[in-house]
Amino acid sequence: MVHRGPLEPYRGHVLSADLDPAALAFLAALTGAAPARHDLWHDALTHGSMGEARDYQRLEFLGDRVLGLAIAELLFGEAGASEGKLSQRLNVLVSRETCAEVARTLGVPAHIRLGKQARDDGGADSDNILGDVMEALIGALFLERGFVAARDFVRKAWAPVVATGAGQRKHPKAALQEWAAGNRRKPPVYTLVAREGPDHAATFTVSVAVKGVGEATARGSSKQDAETAAAREFMQNFG
Template sequence: MEPHRGHILSSLGKPGELDPAARAFLVALTGGALASDALWREALTHGSLGEPRDYQRLEFLGDRVLGLSIADWLFADAAASEGKLSQRLNALVSRETCAEVARALDVGAHIRLGKQARDDGGVHSDNILGDVMEALIGALFVERGFDAARDFVRRAWAVPMASGAGQRKHPKAALQEWAAGNRRKPPVYTLVTREGPDHAAKFTVAVSVNGVGESTARGSSKQEAETAAASEFMKTFA
């Protein structure tokens, strides 16, 4: 959903204060009143605004809280092996899944971006959406503790968890095993192009298996492009 132009301008807010629309969104999202405007404003602020505090520190914290919350959730499945648990954990905390959750919750409409970053499509970037999603988890942990953050993660990640994200083998791992099983050398990934500014970069990656062929794909990160290229290769040649 594309935010209205008036909302984009107002969402910057006064120094130290949250835009009223962002505050109402966060109260509804987290299920409680906010104790600190400054904390949540920081969680929504991208570095392109040039403000003293942006979301990076809270994103660092939220990444760890998310990982522990998902690991705790997965551990309840006593039948799953450590390998399967790790596979699912990696998929559920990936940048792509974090961005997917952020889009489902309409977080992008409230991210505070500089004009150039917004004009360049930063509000749609998997990297930015994923980072802000983790920063919001970090802010919730700081303000209300781990139990509240874990409960929020269980609500927000209900769809990816129910969909079985990570139960299938990761495309890069599947390609690696396919190559070995067919007595081929390991796949080789090559960065073809990197376009756009840092906050809205697009990567094109090629993957090849000697004597078989090559596939290319694009993504908003090198890892995402490699994963897509591996998936495309398996569809074409495996």
């Protein structure tokens, strides 16, 4: 793998965006050095509800890919793991739920720049927002200091989650699918029961049913998370 250095300047962004002292201190402690490009980090912490010209979305797009590569490289070092097992673990470790969990552990919520309504609606604890901001911070680190710095940060930040063996067990939806087939039942059917709350802090309720067996319902911050939780609930009740 080629470890590249920092990229060219963040085109189209001014360098004068200021971060408050608390955010600067937090970022310095988090990444091991004081931010040199305040515009990058300012954007990474800014939610669209602030109504500003720039927010974290572009950096989130980049950080998502950097995170995936960093985790894939880490998992590739696991001797004897099949491609299927590696993919299974990768999907869990880069999921929005895991990114949000890491963000909470690191203390990111206190520094997210949210509009008043978004904050009042619980945006600072939304898996969707926290996951996006976590990826945006990785994107900012990659642009400012290069892949090696971003990779090392990811390895350190994700170490507690990796140590738990997250992703080593079969995904709940895959487990339920196999259970239904093994018991000669029709495939599970997922139904969106409700979607509540504003876009930035939405809650989804999903039910999953296996004909002739039963049904389970669960909630999540995304439709996918709710389906996963429902499958897990079903297996606990009927598996």
